[in-house]
Amino acid sequence: MSRLNIDLPGLKLKNPIMPASGCFGFGREYSQFYDLSTLGAIMIKATTTEPRFGNPTPRVAETRAGMLNAIGLQNPGLKKVMSEELSWLSQYDVPIIANVAGSLEEDYVEVAKEISKASNVHALELNISCPNVKTGGIAFGTIPEVARDLTRKVKEVSEVPVYVKLSPNVTNIVEMAKAVEAGGADGLTMINTLVGMRLDLKTGKPILANRTGGLSGPAVKPVAIRMIYEVSQAVELPIIGMGGVQSAEDVIEFFYAGASAVAVGTANFVDPFVCPTIIEELPLLLEKLGFEHISECTGRSWK
Amino acid sequence: MSRLNIDLPGLKLKNPIMPASGCFGFGREYSQFYDLSTLGAIMIKATTTEPRFGNPTPRVAETRAGMLNAIGLQNPGLKKVMSEELSWLSQYDVPIIANVAGSLEEDYVEVAKEISKASNVHALELNISCPNVKTGGIAFGTIPEVARDLTRKVKEVSEVPVYVKLSPNVTNIVEMAKAVEAGGADGLTMINTLVGMRLDLKTGKPILANRTGGLSGPAVKPVAIRMIYEVSQAVELPIIGMGGVQSAEDVIEFFYAGASAVAVGTANFVDPFVCPTIIEELPLLLEKLGFEHISECTGRSWK
Amino acid sequence: MIKKELCKILQHKEIAKDIYELTVAGELVDEINEPGQFVHIRVTDSWDPVLRRPISISSYDKKRKQLTMIYRKDGQGTSLLSQMAPGMELDILGPLGNGFPVSEVSIAETALLVGGGIGVPPLYELSNQLTAKGVKVIHVLGFQTESAVFYENEFSKNGETFVATVDGSYGAKGFVTDIMKDLSFDCIYTCGPTPMLKAIEQGYSNKRLFLSLEERMGCGVGACFACVCKSGEDPNGTSYKKVCSDGPVFRAGEVML
Amino acid sequence: MIKKELCKILQHKEIAKDIYELTVAGELVDEINEPGQFVHIRVTDSWDPVLRRPISISSYDKKRKQLTMIYRKDGQGTSLLSQMAPGMELDILGPLGNGFPVSEVSIAETALLVGGGIGVPPLYELSNQLTAKGVKVIHVLGFQTESAVFYENEFSKNGETFVATVDGSYGAKGFVTDIMKDLSFDCIYTCGPTPMLKAIEQGYSNKRLFLSLEERMGCGVGACFACVCKSGEDPNGTSYKKVCSDGPVFRAGEVML
Ligand SMILES: Cc1cc2nc3c(=O)[nH]c(=O)nc-3n(C[C@H](O)[C@H](O)[C@H](O)COP(=O)(O)OP(=O)(O)OC[C@H]3O[C@@H](n4cnc5c(N)ncnc54)[C@H](O)[C@@H]3O)c2cc1C
Numbered sequence A, B: 001m002s003r004l005n006i007d008l009p010g011l012k013l014k015n016p017i018m019p020a021s022g023c024f025g026f027g028r029e030y031s032q033f034y035d036l037s038t039l040g041a042i043m044i045k046a047t048t049t050e051p052r053f054g055n056p057t058p059r060v061a062e063t064r065a066g067m068l069n070a071i072g073l074q075n076p077g078l079k080k081v082m083s084e085e086l087s088w089l090s091q092y093d094v095p096i097i098a099n100v101a102g103s104l105e106e107d108y109v110e111v112a113k114e115i116s117k118a119s120n121v122h123a124l125e126l127n128i129s130c131p132n133v134k135t136g137g138i139a140f141g142t143i144p145e146v147a148r149d150l151t152r153k154v155k156e157v158s159e160v161p162v163y164v165k166l167s168p169n170v171t172n173i174v175e176m177a178k179a180v181e182a183g184g185a186d187g188l189t190m191i192n193t194l195v196g197m198r199l200d201l202k203t204g205k206p207i208l209a210n211r212t213g214g215l216s217g218p219a220v221k222p223v224a225i226r227m228i229y230e231v232s233q234a235v236e237l238p239i240i241g242m243g244g245v246q247s248a249e250d251v252i253e254f255f256y257a258g259a260s261a262v263a264v265g266t267a268n269f270v271d272p273f274v275c276p277t278i279i280e281e282l283p284l285l286l287e288k289l290g291f292e293h294i295s296e297c298t299g300r301s302w303k
Numbered sequence C, D: 001m002i003k004k005e006l007c008k009i010l011q012h013k014e015i016a017k018d019i020y021e022l023t024v025a026g027e028l029v030d031e032i033n034e035p036g037q038f039v040h041i042r043v044t045d046s047w048d049p050v051l052r053r054p055i056s057i058s059s060y061d062k063k064r065k066q067l068t069m070i071y072r073k074d075g076q077g078t079s080l081l082s083q084m085a086p087g088m089e090l091d092i093l094g095p096l097g098n099g100f101p102v103s104e105v106s107i108a109e110t111a112l113l114v115g116g117g118i119g120v121p122p123l124y125e126l127s128n129q130l131t132a133k134g135v136k137v138i139h140v141l142g143f144q145t146e147s148a149v150f151y152e153n154e155f156s157k158n159g160e161t162f163v164a165t166v167d168g169s170y171g172a173k174g175f176v177t178d179i180m181k182d183l184s185f186d187c188i189y190t191c192g193p194t195p196m197l198k199a200i201e202q203g204y205s206n207k208r209l210f211l212s213l214e215e216r217m218g219c220g221v222g223a224c225f226a227c228v229c230k231s232g233e234d235p236n237g238t239s240y241k242k243v244c245s246d247g248p249v250f251r252a253g254e255v256m257l
């Protein structure tokens, strides 16, 4: 009997652990380390209608217990993602969550419509929270009405459930969550990165070519936990939590806060085996804590 | 010739280093370690009209490269702060910045009016960003018009310049800064803490009795730097920067971002000598970096 | 005066399961004035974790300028601490707080020292000082289980020593309060988990009683207001005591447990 | 295949000012296939700093399963690394990337190896392998100043070795390009700061030229797109190469410097 299987809209997960979008490419690199079918799901890199090169380098900088990135949604474009990446991934028994990005509403709609047809894409993750692009991204993620309308339009065309990825860079995260719920979202993923910056001591200039970047890693975990705690009490949608997860203990903390599954981002860079290691350790930890099934942990902090 | 003296509204600082509000009490404890006259200024603990006990304990929890606090503005109240603390502090040759808090507009106005009369209070710091109290605090710090109006009312009664302490828990920090500038603020201090949370693995419940707390320490530095970078370009007001400062190098980074002085909070708990140590190290670091005076560093990241 | 000093580690060993005894040398030993004071230790040079860890002084030797601590390896901080080897330097802030008043009990009297788990260590120096003064001491030490028991021999040298374990794997089965019932004494000094302190405070309101408290700390010196308790006389008001600088040892009733 | 392994530190010493030579043992040495590959090192168990540090393999011994690295103690990560003692274990991910193609130069030819500062180390294994193959090697090594010079003797054993220092305190005063002007050779392999690589690419477009690049990295394995360069053929388009997995060594023109 598994302690880890979780059913979410569109997703029958054998376990609730998945790599976060942008931190795992399209899976090829990590397939060198382990069988990708071990994973609960894979959130692939953001896909846009056309290929994007992204931002100039340096694209990463380190901060205390965290890192900044400003990749700028580099990706090979919708067509190639479908023909090369998704078809390659179909050899694995793992549901794909496709991260959808764009500059205009039409871009999101186009990508969502097409990519949701891929047989292994079981859900979309609407990226309205990327802090590293000039237009689109976070612009959609900070105004409730805009987020709601975009969600609605994407829902109209998507053949699979739609999860919306929330930005933590807002005054009122609950309001954003309610707006996308009203727009018909099937679930939420949160949090994307916090906007941050680091300056070079010698030059005085930003280390990142893009100047600002998205802060991720253990440093942001308390903010992620707080936001999931607030949002999970205010909406009916399931939440895939993320932000600084490094260990099985962290996963449980996200569940306690209100998450029903968890994504791991930055930690993959530190330990390429982090996802399978967590998957292996979770049942033992649940046993130790006295839970029959991980779903018992969801929302325990406020239930 | 000093490389460190800085003049700001109301404040002739011999150096731009001061302990941050709430992290230094009213100075008594740290006066065991060194002569408080060494400091550029002291930001004393938040003062309210009446004595406050604050929140139940636990009031602190640790996070990666950071800590959460939910003290809840404990303080002995305006009268005692004036009669016991400020008068005790007057033995030192150091300007005091009085942190003013409250639940209602009237509270702020009353505290500001009285405390600004103390001879060693050279400026006020309007705390519209405390995340740890039910009413007041952050509620004033997230709505631009409310912050502007409060600033205006406080300015009307204050006998010394008024700095407004901004909350980082907002979608648009520039908008908040412009609002308080419009309200007549003489300067800004930023950032206060990010709202965060930590859950106990065994109980599933929040570690802090107040549930959520304010995240401070090195973890938040990239957010502070980014916000100061943005705000310093958008308003004319001088900024006292804070958030994760631990070293002379950090101070320079805050200046590069756009600060004209820097406050040190959490680091005092780790090293009670951190402020005098930074003050001692700064001239050498400036020398090494080729600056005649620290004021040359302000805003270098965007100038 | 409180000092911040890099103290050299002289000895460091595991004396029971996950229980470490750590001896360091430092000038700050000069400043210790009572058993039951504590130090605040920085366990890493990096910023993960950020805060210091409060650990009681379990014994000290002014002549040699040495102090010994006993701690349980538990979370991240104490795990890092447990990896430090003799010869290395440890960043210690201390001595902090106010300890057990040795003068509160006189030569003809009997003092009962009651420790629970990791609350046992600060009682050791107290036991030594009371014994040296000529006070009769009785010790009641509670632990979870056999493997967690430590310092029984050390305490026995000073006076009668009863050990209880929660699971009964060693000594009497049960809590320290079960043992206390049958003893007679004039004054109690105790340190341990809050439920234990509460039970003792309720059961022995007629005795002179001194309790050492634990609270999560920030600064450790009285500046951050993290470790505040309500005053005993004013449970609904705003008056308070700080565990770090007014305590950690309080007279029964002085603070609300 | 890339491995993640706890490798035992065999030797660790400072060989010039702030320059450390570090030898470890590990199974992953089996997987190295070219000089110029690198490893990604976790310098702490805590999360400050978070990321691994990329360091080139300067030499390796397949039989003994040993590899040596040379690095400059610079920021937080390399400072932590420099504190690790022989006997301790180091978390290493590697070997990573593609190195210098030894096969590109044949026995009768002369290879010029040009290293700048901390770009010198990966050239050492290359020099050894070219020499073993019977290729004539000439080395030009540039450093900031005398105290930073290392491995001159080691390189000299394989072939003529010129050293330049920027301040002239040792060898010729000036840049490696000043020395290169007077040498004749068939093929260049180089590693060093980007301005140096650019100068060489511009000056020697007529030669076979291989450059090893540095870029700030996240994953080190090709997944995060932190270390991307524009392709040489498509400078305004979206095609790219990753330094970590397509490089760090590229043929001249393959990527935009
Ligand atoms: C005055 C005083 C004296 C103490 N003396 C001793 C002693 O002699 N021996 C000993 O083993 N322990 C003692 N403790 C408890 C000890 O400080 C904690 O066990 C230790 O801080 C745990 O740190 P950690 O990193 O291992 O655990 P973590 O769980 O990683 O700690 C996380 C945070 O919680 C705090 N914390 C966790 N548990 C406690 C606790 N019980 N009390 C206060 N803060 C806590 C830590 O300081 C840290 O900030 C004392 C505590 C106080 C307040």
Ligand SMILES: Cc1cc2nc3c(=O)[nH]c(=O)nc-3n(C[C@H](O)[C@H](O)[C@H](O)COP(=O)(O)OP(=O)(O)OC[C@H]3O[C@@H](n4cnc5c(N)ncnc54)[C@H](O)[C@@H]3O)c2cc1C
Binding pocket: A061, A062, D038, D051, D052, D053, D054, D055, D056, D057, D069, D070, D071, D072, D073, D074, D075, D076, D077, D078, D079, D118, D121, D122, D213, D214, D215, D216, D217, D248
């Ligand atoms: C493929 C490759 C091979 C390398 N080989 C060597 C070598 O053999 N010997 C050696 O001394 N150095 C080498 N470097 C450079 C080395 O990685 C950096 O000097 C080191 O990461 C600095 O870390 P730090 O913590 O000391 O500095 P910090 O300034 O604290 O580092 C902060 C962040 O910036 C990154 N960073 C800083 N400088 C560089 C740089 N020059 N290149 C890439 N990232 C950087 C760090 O990895 C870290 O993420 C190599 C770099 C790359 C990309």
Ligand SMILES: Cc1cc2nc3c(=O)[nH]c(=O)nc-3n(C[C@H](O)[C@H](O)[C@H](O)COP(=O)(O)O)c2cc1C
Binding pocket: A020, A021, A022, A023, A045, A046, A069, A071, A073, A099, A127, A130, A165, A191, A192, A193, A215, A216, A217, A218, A220, A242, A243, A244, A245, A263, A264, A265, A266, A267, D218, D224
């Ligand atoms: C290098 C990098 C690239 C990322 N790219 C994307 C992306 O393309 N789309 C997206 O929705 N989130 C992206 N993210 C955000 C992560 O998916 C995740 O929300 C965030 O990093 C917090 O999780 P972590 O702390 O575990 O990394 C990226 C993060 C990093 C570090």
Ligand SMILES: Cc1cc2nc3c(=O)[nH]c(=O)nc-3n(C[C@H](O)[C@H](O)[C@H](O)COP(=O)(O)O)c2cc1C
Binding pocket: B020, B021, B022, B023, B045, B046, B069, B071, B073, B099, B127, B130, B165, B191, B192, B193, B215, B216, B217, B218, B220, B242, B243, B244, B245, B263, B264, B265, B266, B267, C218, C224
């Ligand atoms: C324990 C604690 C108490 C604080 N109390 C106050 C306060 O009373 N008023 C206030 O404006 N800020 C308060 N702050 C916020 C700090 O002044 C500062 O803005 C913040 O901690 C960021 O700086 P740091 O990272 O250097 O600590 C408090 C912070 C801490 C850690």
Ligand code: FES
Binding pocket: C216, C217, C218, C219, C220, C221, C222, C223, C224, C225, C226, C227, C228, C242, C243, C244, C245
């Ligand atoms: S720990 Fe800061 S006041 Fe006690």
Ligand code: FES
Binding pocket: D216, D217, D218, D219, D220, D221, D222, D223, D224, D225, D226, D227, D228, D242, D243, D244, D245
């Ligand atoms: S470092 Fe991640 S792709 Fe190269």
